[in-house]
Amino acid sequence: MNTDEGSRSPMATTTDLSSDVNRANIEELQTSFLGKTSEYINARLNTVLDDPVLLRVAIRRCRLDCAEAERRINKLKEDNKEYVPKNEYLTLQQTYEELVKSSEQLKQNFRNAKVEYNGLKEALEYLI
Numbered sequence: 001m002n003t004d005e006g007s008r009s010p011m012a013t014t015t016d017l018s019s020d021v022n023r024a025n026i027e028e029l030q031t032s033f034l035g036k037t038s039e040y041i042n043a044r045l046n047t048v049l050d051d052p053v054l055l056r057v058a059i060r061r062c063r064l065d066c067a068e069a070e071r072r073i074n075k076l077k078e079d080n081k082e083y084v085p086k087n088e089y090l091t092l093q094q095t096y097e098e099l100v101k102s103s104e105q106l107k108q109n110f111r112n113a114k115v116e117y118n119g120l121k122e123a124l125e126y127l128i
Contacts, residue, residue, distance in 0.1 A: 084092065
């Protein structure tokens with residue numbers, strides 16, 4: 001009459017059930033929060049605030065995700081360090097265009113001065 005099933009108390013069954021639920025929750029939390037909305041993360045964390053094991057798992061997972069995000073940010077910074085930000089680019093482009101106009105004006109002034117110089121030089125040679 002004393003079988004394993006009969007000797008089990010209802011409390012032991014409840015404990016086993018909650019332990020299985022906790023294991024399932026731990027496995028669920030082990031999936032990455034990366035890419036999830038903050039509302040989703042808050043909802044998940046609010047459901048497990050009473051369980052320190054799940055909180056530790058969640059914190060560990062968040063730290064791993066944070067480290068991964070920092071690694072990705074550093075990689076993006078490294079990959080894009082040669083690019084000029086748009087606001088600086090626009091300022092540099094405007095400065096470049098002004099310098100090109102100024103250069104063209106100076107070239108034209110030089111040509112005019114050269115023509116005048118050659119004309120004066122020929123006039124001087126004619127007089128001498």
